[in-house]
Amino acid sequence: MSTTTVRRVSEARERLLRTASALFYAEGIRAVGVDRVIEEAGITRATFYRHFPSKDDLVVAYLTVVHEAVRDAAGEEVGEQRLRRTVGTMGEMVCSPGFRGCSFINAAAEFADPDSPVHRAVTAHRRWLGALFAADLTAAGHPDPAAAAAHLMMLRDGAMVAGYLADPEVARTTLGRGLDAILAEAR
Amino acid sequence: MSTTTVRRVSEARERLLRTASALFYAEGIRAVGVDRVIEEAGITRATFYRHFPSKDDLVVAYLTVVHEAVRDAAGEEVGEQRLRRTVGTMGEMVCSPGFRGCSFINAAAEFADPDSPVHRAVTAHRRWLGALFAADLTAAGHPDPAAAAAHLMMLRDGAMVAGYLADPEVARTTLGRGLDAILAEAR
DNA sequence: CCCTAGGTAGAACGTTCGGTCTCTTTCTGT
DNA sequence: ACAGAAAGAGACCGAACGTTCTACCTAGGG
Known part of the structure; x- marks a missing residue:
């Protein structure tokens, strides 16, 4: 059941970035905390900081x-x-x-x-x-x-x-x- | 030594508003916390909230x-x-x-x-x-x-x-x- | 087979946030 | 002389901030 999808870039990272983009654009950057992004993207704090050193x-x-x-x-x-x-x-x-x-x-x-x-x-x-x-x-x-x-x-x-x-x-x-x-x- | 100056509006309030305006404009509104404004205006927390119910x-x-x-x-x-x-x-x-x-x-x-x-x-x-x-x-x-x-x-x-x-x-x-x-x- | 990278889960860090509170001092108008 | 408003000083609140950490699980490639 090829779940291959090659996954050259992490799927969690993409979800994170997409969610953050939508939030930042719609509500403003400083208005959106990392907690918000993490929760809405359905990922973990550790995953966030694995992909991005900082906000x-x-x-x-x-x-x-x-x-x-x-x-x-x-x-x-x-x-x-x-x-x-x-x-x-x-x-x-x-x-x-x-x-x-x-x-x-x-x-x-x-x-x-x-x-x-x-x-x-x-x-x-x-x-x-x-x-x-x-x-x-x-x-x-x-x-x-x-x-x-x-x-x-x-x-x-x-x-x-x-x-x-x-x-x-x-x-x-x-x-x-x-x-x-x-x-x-x-x- | 007439320190009359009539003071129809509080001097502390003016300092507060002037300081906040400069800070908000120069650095952004969400980037500036009330602590910053209070300290830079040289007033106290209570004075802040006496003049403005909220940020x-x-x-x-x-x-x-x-x-x-x-x-x-x-x-x-x-x-x-x-x-x-x-x-x-x-x-x-x-x-x-x-x-x-x-x-x-x-x-x-x-x-x-x-x-x-x-x-x-x-x-x-x-x-x-x-x-x-x-x-x-x-x-x-x-x-x-x-x-x-x-x-x-x-x-x-x-x-x-x-x-x-x-x-x-x-x-x-x-x-x-x-x-x-x-x-x-x-x- | 095991190593490693990416993921989940969740506690904890110290700091700052906006906001409330009490107590005291200073000044002004009557 | 006295009432009352304005201001100072500072403790305190819970929540959110960005960030770090340990521990465990899983899937893929050597």
Whole structure:
């Protein structure tokens, strides 16, 4: 009865990480204690600390998962098409039920110390996303890709906040129109 | 030696609120315990709880102080001039040393429950600011004040995030240009 | 066959959390 | 002169925090 499943990565670890991610995102990181995560994931304290040296490491792992999801959704082929798809995905995300803002913006609100591993993970992701915007804008022939990328990033951050604290639908269309306007500058 | 100072509001209470505000803003709300606030304000536990029934009340008071500061800085006279001044002030704020983002966005990241008094204070402030934008845009003769206000709000939220996590100077100029573009739509 | 890694189970650590309590001192308005 | 509010000082509460520990069980690969 092949329970093989190869199990290159522990199943308990995955459950732990998935549970923690959902909890951290929905309720805030500091608001959720390790006891909560342990109980809800149905694992033991020892198992938790076998996989993650500390809670901070779990938090970083959570942000890494989100980052990789965004990265994989974006893809490799630089250009206007990828930009449209990436921003379009963000617009949809903002409108999805249970949306509670950007994981990275929220994490940065809780971890103020720039030297904190969590804060570092946030800035790393944001630098990566900014570079992606700039690269795609460059490929699209935008005359000032750096400024346009900063503008687009502000629009996306605003959409993330508005999707959580205001009208998501309005946020989505405003973001879309903003991207169109920026792209229109590129001939 | 008139130490009169009238003292309509307690001096200890003001010290407490000022200290708590600085701490909450700089390090995050959940990251700062009441012990920390009490020690740094140089008051006693009993004095704390005499003025605020719970920590949550202190947090709401902190946000109220910020809200009133923004409101007073904006002023009363509706119109394009007030809008320019208000947004200009935000641009400067974003560039000021020690800037750590918008108090309300950060608070909402930590207090997810929409029924929480803290979360309510956040949405109340945001509704007020959105209404101010819409009123000024209407007075400025904008053809679609509601959409423009939402757009401007997203730009301001983006500037708040970027001022904290990216280049503040770029955030300020991008916000300024965005306002100019929106105002240009109003003839 | 046994070694090892990953898992369960659960007690315990010291610290900090938010909050309550009593007692005393200081000051102000009447 | 005196009542009463505001503040200081500090002990105390139970609960939750993140973390460490020992002990035992199991499954897979050498």
